[in-house]
Amino acid sequence: MGLLVGAERERRKRAKPDPTAAGIRTFTVAALAGALSLALGGAAMLAAVTVVVGAFVGLSYWRTRKDPDPGLTTEIALVVTTLIGALAVRDPQMAAAVGVALALLLAGRSRLHHFVSDVLTADELEAALVLGAATLVVLPLLPAGAVGPFQAINLRTTWTVVILVLAIGAAGHVAVRALGARYGLPVAGLASGFVSSTATIGAMGARAAGAPELMPAASAGAVLSTVATIIQMALVIAATSLPTLAQMVVPLICAGATAVAYGAVFTLAGLRHAAPEQADPGKAIALSSALTFGAILAAVMLASAALRHWFGDAGSIVAAALAGLADAHAAAISVGSLVAGGAMPPGAAVLPILAGLSANTASKIVLAATTGGRGFALRVIPGLVLVVAAAWLGAIPALLAR
Numbered sequence: 001m002g003l004l005v006g007a008e009r010e011r012r013k014r015a016k017p018d019p020t021a022a023g024i025r026t027f028t029v030a031a032l033a034g035a036l037s038l039a040l041g042g043a044a045m046l047a048a049v050t051v052v053v054g055a056f057v058g059l060s061y062w063r064t065r066k067d068p069d070p071g072l073t074t075e076i077a078l079v080v081t082t083l084i085g086a087l088a089v090r091d092p093q094m095a096a097a098v099g100v101a102l103a104l105l106l107a108g109r110s111r112l113h114h115f116v117s118d119v120l121t122a123d124e125l126e127a128a129l130v131l132g133a134a135t136l137v138v139l140p141l142l143p144a145g146a147v148g149p150f151q152a153i154n155l156r157t158t159w160t161v162v163i164l165v166l167a168i169g170a171a172g173h174v175a176v177r178a179l180g181a182r183y184g185l186p187v188a189g190l191a192s193g194f195v196s197s198t199a200t201i202g203a204m205g206a207r208a209a210g211a212p213e214l215m216p217a218a219s220a221g222a223v224l225s226t227v228a229t230i231i232q233m234a235l236v237i238a239a240t241s242l243p244t245l246a247q248m249v250v251p252l253i254c255a256g257a258t259a260v261a262y263g264a265v266f267t268l269a270g271l272r273h274a275a276p277e278q279a280d281p282g283k284a285i286a287l288s289s290a291l292t293f294g295a296i297l298a299a300v301m302l303a304s305a306a307l308r309h310w311f312g313d314a315g316s317i318v319a320a321a322l323a324g325l326a327d328a329h330a331a332a333i334s335v336g337s338l339v340a341g342g343a344m345p346p347g348a349a350v351l352p353i354l355a356g357l358s359a360n361t362a363s364k365i366v367l368a369a370t371t372g373g374r375g376f377a378l379r380v381i382p383g384l385v386l387v388v389a390a391a392w393l394g395a396i397p398a399l400l401a402r
Contacts, residue, residue, distance in 0.1 A: 001084050001099030002031025008106045009074055027081050034085030046086050053082045077106060130287055134163050149306070153298050154337055160239055162291065186267045189221020193228025200225040201364050201380065205372030212375075219379040220266035222368065226387055227263055230256040233332050233357070240336035243346035247398055248332075248353060254394030255357075255387050262383040303334075331356025350398045354391055361388045 006027030013023055030053055037049040057075040080102060088095035105112075142155045192200040201222045208218040234252050237245045332353045338344040361384050368380040 001088065001095060001102075002028035002081055004099055004103045005031075005077060005081050005084075005106065008103050009077065012074075012106070012109075027078060030078050030082045031085030031088075034082040034087075035089050038086040038089045050079065050082055053079055073106065073109075077102060131163070131166050134159070134166060139163065149302065153302060154341070157240055157333075157337055157340070158298055166287070186217060186220040186224055186263075189218075190224040190228055192221075193225025194232050197225040197229040198360065198364055198367060202367045202371050205368055205370075205376050205380075208372040208376040215375055215379075216266060216269045218372070219376060220263060220269065222372075222376070222380045223259070223263040223266050223383045226364075226384060227256065227259040229360075230259055230387070236333050237336050237353075240333050241340040241346070241349075244336040244339045244349045244353075247346045247350050248395075250397070251350070251354065251391040251394035255391035258390040259383070259387045262386060266379060266383075331360075347398065347401060350395050354395055357391060358388050361385070 003024060006024035009027060010023040033049050033053070034046065037045040041048075057078055061072060061075050081099075084095050084099050084102070087098065139156065139159055142159055144156045145154070189200055189204055204218040204222040204225075208215045230252055234245065234248075234256075237248060335344065335349045335352045335356075339346050339349050364384050365381050368384070369377045372380070
């Protein structure tokens, strides 16, 4: 590890006009010093050797403090390499992993600087911080059990789904940034569909109405947003209740395959027409949308539990259908949470989930008909109908089994 990290630093210092920084021999000796100190004298001698290396590092930095860009990377890497040498005595595999990671980090200096300075935007950095805080700070603080009336709301499950929505939206944003304008609106529609397929269809309809030359590409984006709906539904159901996902596998596969096939036709048609503008990747994450989704989910979970308590399975179907008018995933997660909590058998979850998907499709049909004009509606609405019909056909064996 000392040789590996030192070799990278040697190449770096040779690029400078005055190569006085530590190189391959210094790093190798530092790693050996760490290993010998721990092997011969234990933690006390390792601490002493680390202090000595740190003192030499301080003197080295003091000598170069007047340089235009003195930096501390090499000096800190030398101390870390000393500790890696000590770690190799007790855990060689961990030492190897840390050493390779350090060498990769040092070698990627130019790429990392370019990415942070020229590629990463302020909005994307803020999005990464928000996603990290939601995952690593908020989630561990939430209780894992059910709370509230009817023990219907699981805060950790609800927040996990919020994180999933944020992460999927960020992945879609990255896809649009990486692929650029070549795939234009189809990629933008697929990526945006992970946040809200209903909103995406409305936005694509507005684009088609405002610029008729974008009709094929906008139609492809609208249809592909439905593919995102099916993929995201499978993901959120899996995160909520695997038994529910097992019951929904066939309907979701049928609906997804239909959406992909229908979307592929319009995607190919859209690619043959060059869009005159670049696809806008939008915001990296939609925090307000994700939080609204979480609030709707909690409300639907509570309503579903209450209606099921009062009216049985019929109440769950009504609640899921009403929730599906706003978002199909909220209905699916609320039903999956009931299954996970033991309030509903997995086989009974298929009908309310499909009811929510059907109600959500009705909302999409209304938007497609009212925002994009006749041509847009004629392209998009048949695909929406085919997708939901395929889901119901795939669910026939599960429904008959009940």
